[in-house]
Amino acid sequence: MEQRFQLWGRLLTESKHHIEAVYDLLGVKLTPDDYHGESTYQPVLADIADELTRCGLARISDGALCVFLDGFTGRDDKPVPLIVRKSDGAYGYDATDLATIRYRAQKLKGDRLIYVVGAPQSQHFQLIFAAARTADWVGPATETDHVAFGSVLGEDGKILRTRAGASLKLTDLLHEGVQRAAAIVADREDLTDAERQEIARAVGIGAVKYADLSTDRIKDYVFDWDRMLAMDGNTAVYLQYALARIRSILRRADTVPQSGSAVMLTEPAERDLALVLARFGDTVHTALDTLQPHRIATYLFELATAFSAFYEQCPVLKSDGDVRASRLVLAAHTATVLERGLDLLGIEAPQRL
Structure with missing residues (x-):
């Protein structure tokens, strides 16, 4: 396990170097002190689960701890859950996104929270915003926006890729x-x-x-x-x-x-x-x-x-x-x-x- 964490740390450091190189090319002024990766919130995920359970928002469904909100349905009109904790005890994107919005609203005191993510994630972020408001993490005076965007296409009308078919960097x-x-x-x-x-x-x-x-x-x-x-x-x-x-x-x-x-x-x-x-x-x-x-x-x-x-x-x-x-x-x-x-x-x- 320790070796895995060491490898993960090396990969994380390399990823940050790549991000900083891109920032330099683009003229972006952010530094490592300005951004928090998902791993930053790992220590508080259990607290997120406990808080949502205490306030009655989260309940067990098929072994997983989930949040179900009115008005959010998927195929066959089945409720779409936010999976706070998986049935095997692991935490995923839903949990880290909930932890992130709580941090930004309560610790950073953000008055407008803007998420720039692709259009296919629209429902996911609507769920995150609604859950955060229901849990009173985000007050009525705070704006939450999902800035959705489309795809970059090649001349063939398909997602832009290399000639070999890989995604372009x-x-x-x-x-x-x-x-x-x-x-x-x-x-x-x-x-x-x-x-x-x-x-x-x-x-x-x-x-x-x-x-x-x-x-x-x-x-x-x-x-x-x-x-x-x-x-x-x-x-x-x-x-x-x-x-x-x-x-x-x-x-x-x-x-x-x-x-x-x-x-x-x-x-x-x-x-x-x-x-x-x-x-x-x-x-x-x-x-x-x-x-x-x-x-x-x-x-x-x-x-x-x-x-x-x-x-x-x-x-x-x-x-x-x-x-x-x-x-x-x-x-x-x-x-x-x-x-x-x-x-x-x-x-x-x-x-x-």
């Missing part, structure tokens, strides 16, 4: 994205090696992130490198390029008026851009309320498109006086919003592209 996709992006800028003589590496990393990883975040999360989507790395259309690189272009405009300007300076909206394209800019705050709040990041992505694409039309119809650097100043303010504000929006999606924006 996220790290492999991220590295491939960087390699493909590196090929795009490999011949750019106006860039240093460091700039090419920075762009390749930002564009490649941004493409993978944006493909996932720009789609309504509940829907399946087809993973297509050509589409994801296209310089036009609703892609990360299109937004990154739009921001880089605006930054170039601002660098070439002698001075850029401060935010809050007067803006004149005399042309339709100026007005259209200003109206899109005004919606940023509402878009972010809606995305947070609904837990739908694709709303931010859709907005950023609309903003970049509006700026492109504005730039084509309203000369910026070639204008004079107050008109020039006004258009520079619009350009600077657009850059700020694009940068903040991409940052909310966890996507880097290289200075040049």
Whole structure:
């Protein structure tokens, strides 16, 4: 038994190293101090079972300790149980998920508990949430959300896999994205090696992130490198390029008026851009309320498109006086919003592209 625990510990350590490597690629700021694996809750599982039994929620069924809740049925209208303790005395996912939500609600005092797990687990988490509320672990003021998401498909319409039929690793996709992006800028003589590496990393990883975040999360989507790395259309690189272009405009300007300076909206394209800019705050709040990041992505694409039309119809650097100043303010504000929006999606924006 001791050897098994030692082996388990080695595997756990290796898993953490892999997770941290993925976090580094994605720019995720979590550290080992921020996450608790299932094994963390092993010492309290017996207490979970006892507490649920004492409050009358759990009872023995076919030798297992189960929680049955009204309104949760499966095939043939049979009640669906949460199996707190199996008939052999072991504990599974139901028990650890119950222990987790109790910890997050009572110890961490979380006011909104968000579970990002695939759509097939919807009923399971509805059961977990309902049981936790019935046990008074989660109060009425605490929100519980299951953020379900669809599947990533290959061009054949099936779950994305390797040619050999194995599941693809996220790290492999991220590295491939960087390699493909590196090929795009490999011949750019106006860039240093460091700039090419920075762009390749930002564009490649941004493409993978944006493909996932720009789609309504509940829907399946087809993973297509050509589409994801296209310089036009609703892609990360299109937004990154739009921001880089605006930054170039601002660098070439002698001075850029401060935010809050007067803006004149005399042309339709100026007005259209200003109206899109005004919606940023509402878009972010809606995305947070609904837990739908694709709303931010859709907005950023609309903003970049509006700026492109504005730039084509309203000369910026070639204008004079107050008109020039006004258009520079619009350009600077657009850059700020694009940068903040991409940052909310966890996507880097290289200075040049």
